[in-house]
Amino acid sequence: MNKNNTAESIPNPSRRRFLARSGAAAVCAGALSAGLLSATAWAAKAVGEQASATLLRMARDIYPHDTLEDKYYSQVLTPLAKKAEQDAALQTLLKEGVAELDKRSHQRFGKPYLEVAVESDRVQILRAIEDGAFFQRLKGDLMMGIYNNPELWPRFGYGGSAWQHGGYINRGYDQIDWV
Amino acid sequence: MTTKFDLNDDSLVVIIGSGAGGGTLANELAQKGIRSVVLEAGKRFTLDDIENDEWKMFGKISWLDKRYVEGPARLAKDFPNLPAWIVKGVGGATMHWAGVAMRFQQHEFKMKSTNGVVPGANVLDWPITLQELEPYYLKAEKKMGVCGTEATGMPFHGKSSHYKVIAEGARRIGAKCEQATLAINTEIRDGRPACQVNGFCMQGCKIGAKWSTMYTEIPKAEATGNMELRPQSMVLRIEHDDKGRVTGVLYADRDGNQQLQKARVVAVAGNSIESPRMLLNSASSMFPDGLANSSGQVGQNYMTHVTGGVYAEFDKPVHMYKSTVVPGVVKQWQDNDPERGHYAGYELEILHLGLPFMSAFLNPGSSGWGRELAESLENYDKMAGFWICGEDMPVESNNISLHPTEKDQYGLPVPVVYKTDHINDTRMRNHAYDRSTELFESLGARKVNYLPPYPASHNMGTNRMSEKPRDGVVNKWGQSHDIKNLFVSDGSQFTTSGTENPTLTIVALAIRQADYIAEQMKRRQI
Incomplete structure (x- = not known):
């Protein structure tokens, strides 16, 4: 996949502006993109718009694949939020988790997590809470949702189940052109 | 034909576990006309249950009963309740194994004589030699269908792209790399098909090309009418009489009812955590430290091999998943050469993981996330790598013990596994990381990850x-x-670990043990 992480690691003013704008857009459910809209609409009922946008940003920071559309992250967050509507403990975990994240962001950078523009700054905040239940719940669900998602396997160059195609014995198991 | 034996039949051999040791022993005895009951804790699966899906099969067949890992090793933090990745099901770990079938080397039976005392380790020579085991290795290779051996005459698998990359790297640094002798058919043999390279050896072979007792030894034993398999039978205790001989096995059946199966002989083959656990759980007034434990060594000297992973990222695709899981082995450092800075040897086994498992193991535990990891996973199709498999020093304090208070779903004390490196293990692993890196860099690797x-x-x-x-x-x-x-028939009987994957040696020992049990029964010694 293509990478464009350098844009984020350099504190570039226009990049900051873009991110701040995308955050603001998410907060007011603006129509920045259909993907982002659907990604935040999901969780509003359970945790609110701000929190849902924060969770999406956090999800993209945990496993940052810049070329993956938001919908793949929201496919993980949506069932989690749906579950939280029925599961008070989970709802508390998510709400308090986001509140804690914002608290730490305010202390460190004077603004909520969503508005911290530089990825490495946000990562600092996440590293401090990575052993906690909130972070681990999100990480675990994301790991399964991103890397165990057959729809995404072709994008990562992984073949998945092979027996029904007769394996690779006649499908290039021995093909390599650079050694 | 389904054989049923009476619970009060005290002429039977009761075998606990149906994997490489137990399954093989049951069939060898059955072929000699010796009757046995096999108690297996897990379910009986069929090939229809097997899927080419890492997490689904992990959830379906793994032994996930409560266990604790303790000790300063990272494993205890990353996987606090999963010391071992083995199977709860008929066939045991032979469902999960990658099929690597290598004989021990001569010196590996004589580690104490070879190196003398290793401080901090509890090294001992085996009471048998390679020469004594060779005829049984040959039988095991024939039974299991090991390719690339004289025993079967079956050719090796074709060279996969993953193999070719590593073999070229090995050539560039002057290291010996060979195709793996796998107990995976490359021709139709023993009623099983040839491998079609699905790439999911460790999820259970969907087509049965890989040897597993699940569909070889177990049904063969059943077909003789001399063996009854009882799946979902969890052993609670081994009983004995006042002469100190074992008399039967108490187990919980699939409905949770306790049953006592009488026995003439008991063979324990529940893998190296459950086997000592059973003996410890069977403590009595006559044997207060557990059965067979006058030495105090039951549960001690727990070894896992010195392991680790090394995965390199290249500029161009490798597609390592299009391969048998272990297509080859770099054997350059398999010998015992203390000049390297460590005793004993190791092998670099070329091995692939699918993307789902790579995401879990590339940097396991709570801190495995972020851009560096994500970027490596974006290079999944350009990765090639090894699983390090080296001889592990026996250390008494690496052991299996019983939790003082916590019980599992059967009411048995939860096993606690303590495991950490001996300094020799650490040195060996570091040597393996360094040589792997050299090999990968000779091919122009962009990045080398240590797992x-x-x-x-x-x-x-x-x-x-x-x-x-x-x-x-x-x-x-x-x-x-x-x-x-009372016999032990699994890998827990290993005196030292050797460098090689244990299954072939477990099978060879089980074939040999069956001959001995038959002879001893005939002579009324047992």
């Missing part, structure tokens, strides 16, 4: 063989030093 050890599939040593009763649990036949009609 810490993950839950152990090779578990050994917790009921070890010894010449003298004071040094170990069983004699050279796997027979308890203390209790004549």
Whole structure:
């Protein structure tokens, strides 16, 4: 996949502006993109718009694949939020988790997590809470949702189940052109 | 034909576990006309249950009963409840194994004589030699269908792209790399098909090309009418009489009812955590430290092999998943050469993981996230790599014990596994990381990732063989030093771990043990 992480690691003013704008857009459910809209609409009922946008940003920071559309992250967050509507403990975990994240962001950078523009700054905040239940719940669900998602396997160059195609014995198991 | 034996039939051999040791022993005995009951804790699966899906199969077949990992090793933090990656099901770990079938080297039976005392380790020579085991290795290779051996005449698998990359790297640094001798058919053999390279050896072979007792030894034994398999039968305790001989096995059946199966002989083959656990759980007034434990060595000297992973990222695709899981082995450092800075040897086994498992093991535990990891996973199709498999020093304090208060779903104390590196293990792993890096850099690797050890599939040593009763649990036949009609038939009888994957040696020992049990029964010694 293509990478464009350098844009984020350099504190570039226009990049900051873009991110701040995308955050603001998410907060007011603006129509920045259909993907982002659907990604935040999901969780509003359970945790609110701000929190849902924060969770999406956090999800993209945990496993940052810049070329993956938001919908793949929201496919993980949506069932989690749906579950939280029925599961008070989970709802508390998510709400308090986001509140804690914002608290730490305010202390460190004077603004909520969503508005911290530089990825490495946000990562600092996440590293401090990575052993906690909130972070681990999100990480675990994301790991399964991103890397165990057959729809995404072709994008990562992984073949998945092979027996029904007769394996690779006649499908290039021995093909390599650079050694 | 389904054979049923009576619970009160005390002429039977009761075998606990249906994997490489138990399954093989049951069939070998059955072919000689000796009747047995096999108690297997897990379910009976069929090939229809097997999927080419890493997490689904992990959830379906793994042994996930509560266990604790303790010790300063990273494993205890990353996987606090999963010391071992083994199977709860008929066939045991032979469902999960990658099929790597290598004989031990001569010196690996003589580690104490070879290196003398290694401080901090509890090293001992095996009471048997390679020469004694060779005829049984040959039988095991024939039974299992090991390719690339004289025993079968079956050719090796074709060279996969993953193999070719590593072989070229090995050539560039002058290291020996060979195709793996796998117990995976490359021709139709023994009623099983040839491998079609699905790439999911460790999820259970969907087509049955890989040897597993699940569809070889077990049904063959059943077909003789001399063996009854009882799946979902969890052993609670091994009973004995006032002469100190074992008399039967108490187990919980699939409905949770307790049953007592009487026995003439009991063979324990539940892998190296459950086997000592059973013996410890069977403590009585006559044997207050557990059965067969006059040496105090039951549960001690737990070995897993020195492991770790090394995965390199290249500029161009490798597609490592299009391969048997272990297509080859770099054997350059398999010998015992203390000049390297460590005793004993290791092998670099070319091995692929699918993307789902790579995401879990590349940097396991709570801190495995972020851009660096994500970027490596974006290079999944350009990765090639190894699983390090080296000889593990036996250390008494690496052991299996019983939790003082916590019980599992059967009411048995939860096992606690303590495992950490001996300094020799650390040095060996570092040597392996360094040589792997050299190999990958010779090919222009962009990045080389070191993976810490993950839950152990090779578990050994917790009921070890010894010449003298004071040094170990069983004699050279796997027979308890203390209790004549009690045997250990799995990898827990290994005196030292060797460098090689344990299954072939477990099978060879089980074939040999069956001959001994048959002879001893005939002579009324047991």
